[in-house]
Amino acid sequence: MHAHSASISSLSSPIQLIYAGGTFGSYGKPLAPLAAAEFLPALQNLLAKHDKGHQPAIAWLDNTLIKDSSQFNARDLAHFYNLLLDAYAVGHRQFVLITGTDTLSYLGAFLAEAFAGSDLCLIVTGSMRPLLDSEIIDSYCVDANSDAWDNFNDALRLAAAGESGVKISFGGEAWAAQTVQKIHSHDFMAFTGHSRAAYPANSYVKMLPETRKQHWLDDQHAIVDSIRACAHEATIHALYCLPNDPEVLCLQLQSLLKSPPCGIILLGFGAGNIPYSPALAAALQQAYDCGHMVVCTSQCPFGGVSDSYAAGSWQYEYQVIAGGRLTIAAIYARLLWLLLRYDTPARRRQRWAHTVSQTSTTIHKNR
Known part of the structure; x- marks a missing residue:
């Protein structure tokens, strides 16, 4: 696992950005998700261009699974659990995950189940229109009519705040991941949820002492191989x-x-x-x-x-x-x-x- 730094400010612990494809990173005619090697540098350049001096530091977390989210299965959800677990184990705590909207609520809710009891901070987001303007072919530019840039920046702000838990941020709002559902197939306000989730099995520890965190990690590492194997049958x-x-x-x-x-x-x-x-x-x-x-x-x-x-x-x-x-x-x-x-x-x-x-x-x- 490698994190490619794209530091924009001097935070000691940068937000780990995970790009998993979806509409957010689609470009061209017909629209198709860009490969990470092409999309992430473009996003990094756009962040630097729009930086007003108060952007959080960001690092790119390598992710090999980039595909349309309608194709996700149990093995894919387990993949993101493993990816986040590895990064969390080496000290990263704040994450933004960009994915497609078809199964965004399923992935968010699953990760909320998997990381219950930790102090992980994960914001899941996406968009209903691509970030990049496909009408402009000589350079990558933000589509002014898209919801992607606002959704992304809202997610970054939430991740920078560092509140423990898995949340979904979309359309200017954010909710506990376990309460979110997609309610519209193409409107920018495509998701809804509620803030008083009251699901303690998925609760998070605001300040997790190092000893307790290590115990939590030990428990997860003890089952991670089994989870990976069971995902093929579940x-x-x-x-x-x-x-x-x-x-x-x-x-x-x-x-x-x-x-x-x-x-x-x-x-x-x-x-x-x-x-x-x-x-x-x-x-x-x-x-x-x-x-x-x-x-x-x-x-x-x-x-x-x-x-x-x-x-x-x-x-x-x-x-x-x-x-x-x-x-x-x-x-x-x-x-x-x-x-x-x-x-x-x-x-x-x-x-x-x-x-x-x-x-x-x-x-x-x-x-």
Whole structure:
């Protein structure tokens, strides 16, 4: 791992910039992400050109994984975990990660799960339009009509502030990564989230003593090879409820039961309502018996699930886990991390239950 310095000010610990492709770094006709060897020097020159004397120091962190974020998989998310872990282990703490918007919320939420308990400061950002103006072919210039430059500078400011945690910065706002979802396919205000996340399992330590940090790193390094290996097998499925007979959903679920233990997200109606049938109930119980984790969430973008309606509460008698207010991206991220981190279905469910009980307590205290 090498960090190529592009120091703009005299901060002793520069912000580590990770470029992973996406719309932000796309250029030309048709648009395609520039290679890091071409894009990062161009970005460095633009930063130097626009420096008003108060830019933070920046270093480029080598990243070999640059591709359209719609192509990301579990192995790719684990790659960024490993990349950040290596940099954090040698003393870097403040990071900005530029990625594509298609899976930006998934990647941010996963890294929030993976670095819980640390004092890492990571800001994830991207853009809906490229940073560079493709109409200008003789030099690289910032597109004045793009959101990329503002998003990037907002992310740098947040990273320079150094507050522990994983945040997503976009459209002039920033939120805890676990609360963020994409709500528009092309508008500059493409994401939303909320600031009172209350997810203590993903909490961060403001001032982490060196001894505790080393213990945290030792724990992570002890499992990193296992996580890398498990990422080749870990799978999360999503079953979307539609106005069909319950047997349709039952058949979809039964087709997964012979696979190795995986995560299954049920996207229910309203507050998590699922059509009932005895066969579907039996399939849900069988999924649990086979080691799968089934989590119910809502198709609605806000509000989460509730057990107050009989139309939805029946499933929890068959070992389905309520997704609460977690977004789909956050549920995916938590399921994936549990599959990678813990080696048995019992330990995974225990960890999820521990998370939920702490979350409820924190929400209650914040009211």
